[in-house]
Amino acid sequence: MTTQQLIQQIQQKKSFLCIGLDVDVTKIPKHLLEFEDPIFEFNKAIIDATHDLCVSYKPNTAFYEAYGLKGWQSLEKTINYINQKYPEVFTIADAKRGDIGNTSSMYARAFLEDLNFDSVTVAPYMGKDSVEPxxxxxxxxxxxxxxxxxxxxFDFQTKISGEKELxxxxxxxxxxxxxxxxxxxVVGATKAEYFTEIRKMVPDSFLLVPGVGAQxxxxxxxxxxxxxxxxGLLINSSRGIIFASNGVDFAEKAREEALKLQQEMGQILSK
Amino acid sequence: MTTQQLIQQIQQKKSFLCIGLDVDVTKIPKHLLEFEDPIFEFNKAIIDATHDLCVSYKPNTAFYEAYGLKGWQSLEKTINYINQKYPEVFTIADAKRGDIGNTSSMYARAFLEDLNFDSVTVAPYMGKDSVEPxxxxxxxxxxxxxxxxxxxxFDFQTKISGEKELxxxxxxxxxxxxxxxxxxxVVGATKAEYFTEIRKMVPDSFLLVPGVGAQxxxxxxxxxxxxxxxxGLLINSSRGIIFASNGVDFAEKAREEALKLQQEMGQILSK
Structure with missing residues (x-):
């Protein structure tokens, strides 16, 4: 997906909401456990109930790896479902990978080509050749x-590195x-005052913002x-939306929470 | 595995070699492609041929994720094979993970409990609560x-952060x-002079050292x-050992390369 397509979607939906699909089996409604793949059934219902209110879905890979092979299957089914049914939605593999060059290439292919996500989160510690692939x-x-x-x-990121914070x-x-x-x-919402400085450095880039709501x-x-x-913002909310209810009305309640954020975003955009 | 058990193994085998199982399907012998799971067949042969010369195996998860579900299956089979047949060997999931607390907990369980690796590599960028789980x-x-x-x-790690390098x-x-x-x-071998400083800070800790050989x-x-x-050292070699030959003699040639390193280590230990 091009950045222009993402911007168009934001304008059409009057939303810059990203929903984090961080699915913990112990927190989903009990009746879903009867299905062969409860995580996928949960995601499908959440996606169907919210796709017109958000512009992005972000599964965190940890929550899928935690269930081994079955988890990877749920992740594959989830991304395929979004890509087939709602191809306009921007997808993020929240994987926080990063390794030496030839290894990062393997990760990049896995997430951007094979699973066909639009994007992947990457950790910077290993520098240029770990990110360029x-x-x-x-x-x-x-x-x-x-x-x-x-x-x-605050352990390392905000420590002075050279002339400025890391x-x-x-x-x-x-x-x-x-x-x-x-x-x-990725810029956390818990530190809003930092955005001014960051915008001086990257005025045009999109920022993925976790930490609104639960955090x-x-x-x-x-x-x-x-x-x-x-x-230029994608505001992520995970638990606040997807676990709004753990009853049979979970998708409906998730929609209500997503709608609240979308309406707030719509108002901000109309100003 | 306790650190003491790892030390005993090093003394018995006169080796502190770690073999990186970074298996690229395009580089393994052609005859293995007939098997249902070529990666596992390759690993099994390498492990059987080298387990008495090394004290550790380190699959890099990227090389398994790159093959999706099939790759995760190969990884599971590989770690189970080592744990069952050679339980004395120290296993490392080279995953370079790290995320906010509740997410790091999911990764920790996946690698240390479910897959039952002895250890996992972790990236420090997100600080204390991303590593403590x-x-x-x-x-x-x-x-x-x-x-x-x-x-x-050299992009960030060696930049001065506060009073010293990051x-x-x-x-x-x-x-x-x-x-x-x-x-x-993890401390790269390509910068041997740095070890003096590092040993002042962590005199007793084990250091996993990539970069000997190919790098x-x-x-x-x-x-x-x-x-x-x-x-206090685990010296990793990956490509130099496992891809020593891509013919039917690949396991034999891998053993020869591992033996060279083990003999060099044996001499160093006897001094």
Whole structure:
């Protein structure tokens, strides 16, 4: 998917919501456990109930790997279902991979080619040759961890590295890499004041923003400091939407929560 | 496996060799492609031919994920084969994972409990709460990326972060985390002079050392600066051993290459 197609989708749906499909079998409605693949049944219902309110789905691969072969099967079925039924939706493999060059190439092919995700999240610690193999895919996107939404972000990311904080060094350095136009960045919502500085460095890039809702970040604050002329934000919510109810009405309740965020986004966009 | 058991194995085998099972289907002998699971057949033959010369096997998960469901099946079969037939061998899931707390917990369970690896490699960028879930498993080990063997290591890892290089900050900080006694560190062989500094910070920890052989590092240099009273090193070689031949004699040739390294190690240990 091109960035332009993503922007068009945002305008049409009046939404820049990304729904995180972080499915924990212990938290899904009991009646789904009768199905052969409860995780896929759960995802399918959530996707059918919310696809017109969000522009992106983001399964975190950890939640699938945790169930071994069966989990990978659920992930494959989920991405195939989205790609076939809702091809306009931007898909993110939240995998946080990164390894030496030839190994990163294997990961890139797995997520961007074989599973056919539109994008994958990548960790920057190993530098240029660990990220460039992901950037080589046309009309695919690499979402680099810059400033994450967890407490541990302050251990290294905000420490001064050279002349500035490490997350700034990561962003600045990444702009010099080959095919850097395919980069987006993860920036946690829990630190809205940081968006001003980040926008100076990457005015045009999309930012994937976790941490709204369960982790305490404010949507209005993030938009105030982080939005650009093309919106340039994908706001992720996972647990707050997908686990809104664990009864038979789970998909309906998920839609209600997604609708609240979409309406808030619609208002912000109309200003 | 306890660290003591690993040390005993090193003394018995006079080896601190780790063999990287980074299996690329395009590089394995053609006759194996007739089998239902060529990757597993390849691994099994390599393992049977080398288990007395090495103390550890390290499959890099990227090479298995690249083949989707079939790849995960090959990985499961490989780790089960080692655990059943050669339970004395220390196993490493080279996965380079790391995510927010609840997500890292899923990864930790997947690799340390379900697949039952002895250890897993973890990326430090997201800090304390992304690593501690891995450290919580008793007699399991978390191998933290410190200084990697690729060129991109100089992008961020060796940049000054606070008062010292980032990789030193990572090592020093990690020592304050809960259950830090379960930590080992990845330190690339291509930078032997760095071992002196690292040994000052973690005199007792095991270091997993990639980059000997194909990537140009010297075994003698690494041992000179990196060895401690309990050896404290696991030297990894992947391509140089497993792809020594792509003919029907591949396992035999792999053994020859492993033997060369083991003999060199035996000489170093006898000094």
């Amino acid at each position: 992901f950037l080589a895919f046309e009309n695919k996107h690499t979402i680099l961890l810059a400033l994450t939404s967890n407490e541990g972000a 997350y700034k060094t990561v962003i600045e350095t990444s702009k010099t890499w080959k095919n850097s136009e395919n980069l987006m960045y 305490g970040g404010s949507l209005a604050e993030v938009c105030k400091f982080g939005m650009n002329a093309n919106v | 891995f450290l919580a498993f008793e007699n399991k080990h978390t191998i933290l990326l410190a200084l990697t063997s690729n060129e991109g290591a 990789y030193k900050t990572v090592i020093e900080t990690s020592k304050t985390w809960k259950n830090s006694e379960n930590l080992m560190y 140009g590092g010297s075994l003698a240099e690494v041992c000179k600066f990196g060895m401690n009273a309990n050896v």
